[in-house]
Ligand SMILES: [Zn+2]
């Protein structure tokens with residue numbers, strides 16, 4: 001799959017299977033994206049490559065370790081390595097959509113904003129399920 005930020009200055013590609021998406025409803029993702037939740041996926045590090053613009057990526061890390069990587073020109077959240085897991089985190093909205101992709105999980109639903117109505121589509125988790133569960137859900141064959 002191909003992906004790009006709002007200004008098109010940061011571009012990347014994923015290889016391998018076409019992943020599904022999850023949405024995180026935690027208060028940090030809410031601040032980061034300015035919306036009720038984010039939508040994202042993970043791919044194996046070896047299935048991710050930058051095309052251009054890696055040098056225009058800035059980052060912000062909170063004391064807790066929560067890190068946000070974003071395009072320093074347009075502010076879009078951009079992919080980043082998921083700590084030391086061997087995976088890359090990818091914001092769904094940057095990807096060119098492919099048929100069949102869907103939201104398979106909602107996480108941190110216990111922290112959702114009072115003003116948000118949760119979609120019934122996908123599994124709901126009050127917090128973060130274990131990584132293996134998430135990975136299986138995201139990479140079920142489409
Ligand atoms: Zn940009």
Ligand SMILES: [Zn+2]
Pocket residue numbers: 024025026027028029030108
């Ligand atoms: Zn979150």
